[in-house]
Amino acid sequence: MKLTFYGGTGSVTGANYLVETDSLKFAVDCGMMQGSPTAESFNRDPFLYDPSTLQYLLVTHAHIDHIGRIPKLVKDGFNGKIISTPETKEIAGFLLEDSLRIIDADSRKKGVLPMWERKDMEKAMSLWQTLEYHTEFSLNNDISIYMKDSGHILGSAMIEVKSSKGKIVFTGDLGNSPSLLLNDTEEITDADYIVMESVYGDRNHEPKDVRKEKLKQAILDTIKNKKVLIIPAFSLERSQMILYEMNDFFENGIIPQIPVFMDSPLASKITKVYEESKNLKQSVLDEMKAGDDVFKFPKLKFTVKADESERIDNTPNPKIIIAGSGMSTGGRIIHHEKDNVANKDATILLVGYQSVGTLGRKLQDGLKEVQIYGENIKVKARVDTITGYSSHKDSDHLTAFVEKAAEQEKLKKVFVVMGEPKSSLFLVQRLRDELNVSAVNPEYKQEVEVEI
Ligand SMILES: [Zn+2]
Numbered sequence: 001m002k003l004t005f006y007g008g009t010g011s012v013t014g015a016n017y018l019v020e021t022d023s024l025k026f027a028v029d030c031g032m033m034q035g036s037p038t039a040e041s042f043n044r045d046p047f048l049y050d051p052s053t054l055q056y057l058l059v060t061h062a063h064i065d066h067i068g069r070i071p072k073l074v075k076d077g078f079n080g081k082i083i084s085t086p087e088t089k090e091i092a093g094f095l096l097e098d099s100l101r102i103i104d105a106d107s108r109k110k111g112v113l114p115m116w117e118r119k120d121m122e123k124a125m126s127l128w129q130t131l132e133y134h135t136e137f138s139l140n141n142d143i144s145i146y147m148k149d150s151g152h153i154l155g156s157a158m159i160e161v162k163s164s165k166g167k168i169v170f171t172g173d174l175g176n177s178p179s180l181l182l183n184d185t186e187e188i189t190d191a192d193y194i195v196m197e198s199v200y201g202d203r204n205h206e207p208k209d210v211r212k213e214k215l216k217q218a219i220l221d222t223i224k225n226k227k228v229l230i231i232p233a234f235s236l237e238r239s240q241m242i243l244y245e246m247n248d249f250f251e252n253g254i255i256p257q258i259p260v261f262m263d264s265p266l267a268s269k270i271t272k273v274y275e276e277s278k279n280l281k282q283s284v285l286d287e288m289k290a291g292d293d294v295f296k297f298p299k300l301k302f303t304v305k306a307d308e309s310e311r312i313d314n315t316p317n318p319k320i321i322i323a324g325s326g327m328s329t330g331g332r333i334i335h336h337e338k339d340n341v342a343n344k345d346a347t348i349l350l351v352g353y354q355s356v357g358t359l360g361r362k363l364q365d366g367l368k369e370v371q372i373y374g375e376n377i378k379v380k381a382r383v384d385t386i387t388g389y390s391s392h393k394d395s396d397h398l399t400a401f402v403e404k405a406a407e408q409e410k411l412k413k414v415f416v417v418m419g420e421p422k423s424s425l426f427l428v429q430r431l432r433d434e435l436n437v438s439a440v441n442p443e444y445k446q447e448v449e450v451e452i
Helices: 039-044 070-075 086-110 118-126 208-224 238-251 265-276 282-289 306-314 333-340 359-364 395-405 421-435
Strands: 002-005 017-020 025-028 056-058 081-084 128-130 144-149 157-162 167-170 193-196 228-232 260-262 300-302 319-323 346-350 369-372 375-378 382-385 413-416 447-449
Touching: 070 086, 070 118, 081 086, 086 118, 086 128, 086 265, 118 128, 193 395, 208 228, 208 238, 208 319, 208 346, 228 333, 238 260, 238 265, 238 319, 260 265, 265 300, 306 333, 319 333, 333 346, 333 359, 333 369, 346 359, 359 369, 359 382, 395 421, 413 421
Parallel strands: 025 056, 056 081, 081 128, 167 193, 193 413, 228 319, 228 346, 260 300, 260 319, 346 382
Antiparallel strands: 002 017, 002 447, 017 025, 144 157, 157 167, 369 375
16 A cells, blocks of 8 residues: 655645555545645645545544535545545535635735635535545455544544555544544554544643633633633634533633624534534433533623624623634734724733734744834733644653554554654654654655555
């Protein structure tokens, strides 16, 4: 079996791997590259293989850096089957729709043709079939797949590809278990090869009890000083985690109730998928079954329409606004930041990873002045960061994951991908030194032979 790395190398984003045998050709993930200077050309350039020759596209999870180029793959000739868990398919539909809006606006601004169009997305959805966790599916007579819960976001899967000769596992992204909402990352114990992520390959997260306390203190400070608390949050997973924490604070009387606005139509739609999924962790399903909608509490308002969003201004402090995008690169959060970055009665609370170059990163780095919609604004708001809400395993837990996988001494090689070079290389070295595992950091377009 030949494996070629067509993305997710030297970068967290852009995941795309091609697998070829004599009788089968498929890809795993087809993501957009985000945040790097080469992203634009990477995303727009033709694929380096012929999409029309693929029989399948397997999708680990619905983040845009794993699904964002699927409609382009279809536009360029893919006509096979797309396979993911049901939750991944449903959430991907919402995220691609959102992505289409951004692509359209961007291409109009630049006067270029869009990377893909609505009809490509619609065709992609029509080719998409779902596979539940723990169900075997044959790609052909020799090779089958099996999905395990990676615990990263709702519906996220590790995809095992196996033949009579062996097994390769594509981890997708690996969750920061134990998670608030999701089942723990399942163990991999009998793989010959692993293609694994390394976003936090070189560092560890702050402890989980610290994050909830920090969030509580930020809200208490907001109430005491009659402030506005602005939380830029990814619409998928992070928004639901924050709602879940607040549900506990407000419904169990830990904090007095104040108005909270979830100002993101996308987060509203995705939250519904969470409410209806059977793949949340058991304790959360039990809470829901007992009658508590864990994502809703009395003073929470989902503001869907634009005029509702504008009216948030009329609500007096103290109040909380949660909006996307998580790195303040677009979406409604920008308006709230523009209105409040110079407001000393505002706190901007960063709860997610902030890429270099984004407005979120500039605020996090403590810049005294930022540019929003072409206007230079002095930063007077307080800016705080909580790192503990990450949905990715940290360095210690990535290492423990491989340690378990290497127990049976079957593991031949770990391909460390989906990280900045510094993180990936650190993890490669750690796996070699601490576990004596053969680990490598493949390069873009590198081909490897795997014996399965
Ligand atoms: Zn992800």
